[in-house]
Amino acid sequence: MAEARGLRSVRLRQARTSAAVVVVLALAAGCSDGGGDAEPSVSSSSPSQQPSTPAPSTSGTPSTPATSATPSGPVKLTVAGTVATGIEVPWGLAFLPDKSALVAERDSGDIKRVQGNQVSDVGTVPGVDPSSEGGLLGLAVDPQYPRRPYVYAYYSSSDDNRIARLTFSGNRISNPSVILDGIPQAAIHNGGRLRFGPDGFLYAGTGDGGDRPTSQDDDSLGGKILRITTDGKAAPGNPGNKPWFSKGHRNVQGLAFDGTQLYSAEFGQNTWDELNSITAGANYGWPGAEGISRLDGMVDPLAQWRTNEASPSGIAFAQGHIFMASLRGERLWAIPVAGGKRTGEPVAFFTGQYGRLRTVEVAPDGSLWLTTSNTDGRGDAQNDDDRILRVTITR
Template sequence: MTSVTSRRRTAAVLLGLAAVVLPAGCGGDGDGDRGGDSTEHAERAAASPRATVDVVATRLDAPWGLVTLPDGRVLVTLRDRAEMLLLDPTTTPAARTTLTGPGADALASGTAHGGEGGLLGVAVSPRFATDRRVFLYRTTDAGNEVVRAELDGTTLGALTTVVDGIPAASIHDGGRLAFGPDDDLYVTTGDAVGGDEAQDLGSLGGKILRVTQDGDPAPGNPFAGSRVWSWGHRNVQGIGWAADGTMFASEFGQNTYDELNVVVPGANYGWPVVEGRRADGAGDDPEHPPEAYRDPVVVWATSDASPSGLAVTTRAVYLAGLRGERLWRVPLTSGGVGEPQALLAGEHGRLRAVLEAPADDTAPADDTAGAGGRDVLYVLTNDTDGRGSPSADDDRLLRVAVAD
């Protein structure tokens, strides 16, 4: 691996009004989830812990999805190529294999790539050791869909459709997949530039879905017979869970606020009526009362974040920033969340995905975490997605050790 301290030293790290930490909750929820008791304004990002970076893999073409297999190898999806790479991070550089087989052929021939669509999220079954199932989110000519296939070595079996009918567009396609603590599959979707989709419970657009491995509504969903878990979303591309079961989601704003939300079943997060806090969007319209929507716990200016992937560790929530070109760390506290801390600002370009590395993963050699402990993460850069300024080695998979 190659150790990296900074790739873009000329970048200014003047964060300005970087983030606002807000109390969680929506009128009458009473669910006792994470969130502060008062609003805190962070005029500058809080002092950041030390982050040490190693380069695991280079020259990845528009990487998007990222997940580890039980044996520690890493699956990466390539959005525009509609290919899947299997990386071995224990070798230097990481040995890579492009998956083949009927599933790989079907991805290449049936995935529509353009704008923000293509081959996006990937998740591995909680029972992968026995069922070998891999789940993928992709764009087709008919819309976005979730498919599954069995992975045997480096061979991807035939695709089975799990969920279809998800609206697609050149932007706002959502696309993240993750299995929750309940072993159900969660799917994030975008509004496909149709804001009304997010407020329509009959549409799968602008939602977080919760389904079984066969794509049926998971038992216990908040709306009878529906796959919808939460609604009123513009474009969610990151989800994860704290040890206590709290679910977090990162969401792109339009022009004003990006969001970190605590997700509760059945909650409406306001888009397109509200962007950011209820007080900033909903007015006196009786059809859109502020108490109908749930506030985020943190908001950022869109230039500072544009958060895509998200990871939750025992210490913090991490968000990969595209426009912001930084990794945001939001500490978890006994009362909710603390002030956001900016890591890697301007050093590695656009960041697409972040994932906690396996517990036995080796941290960078010069890491000095000390007694406070550390988080070890995989981070995907995303300068080859058509909106960045790629170098010859882009894009890269990084291993980042964050010391408390």
């Protein structure tokens, strides 16, 4: 259980101020946000998922623009600077209409506001019970904010995972109200990502809580992508009038929309992590399938990676690509997609350069905000971790 089962990554790093190449000598096996529950296969990713031109893994000072270029790739990503430092285990990140952002600290249960280069405390979500992978997780801002001055938080309590609605006004959160509870909770596999869809409904990725059959149990909220109203009710048009939109997931960590098309990132177990194209009522196979399995009645992923190359967390859509932050893989993947289909090979950026990467979101100016996750007990924290990096996208 958890990454402690595997060997730690063994790396030779020079100081952050050095421009030396970071060489990854060995990668560890683990669980969930460290990658599988057992030692992964020693082979590399399948050829169909291998980046056509892997990005070089070069080090650099985080506050200095650093580019990880792929000459034949469709986009180039550049770290243009550091937005904020000293945030402990940032997980959820959501922008407000004024272009500031709210950030959830997983273990403390605190919500921070990042405005310009200033970070302030806006309050603590009551009832958060952190664990190896649980705590204060996803955040989402009401699409009608500030007319409806609400922020939604997914968090682990001592009994379950819950979604709460909070009032955010005067730079403070208040009036917490649980709108949905009973999501399976454990030290691992808690899911936690929130995202409002273009239909105005709230989507939530959940995990199986370590109890595999829940993913196929239509009466369980575990191992699903939920689609609910802002009052926590099943959204109209859901399969069987249930709160869930799709099932057969192991541990959904990322959600992103390209128009009306939903994508999800999911932790695999021993071998394959996944990027999925989500369709209402579809079954994504867990626990019977992991990765591309071609099972009747099950939907295969758009792309898959060995767990040491990904252990995916947050995803975001911009400029025809899903951008996928990777924890154990310590890289940002760019996957070209259109209309629920993959249109090219995934390409990796910043491999080994900033440590574990947890969350990526599209900022109001079109850049990406990318958070590290090196203070979560599974990474190698530097003095300024955890950080939010600003990444620009060019072609």
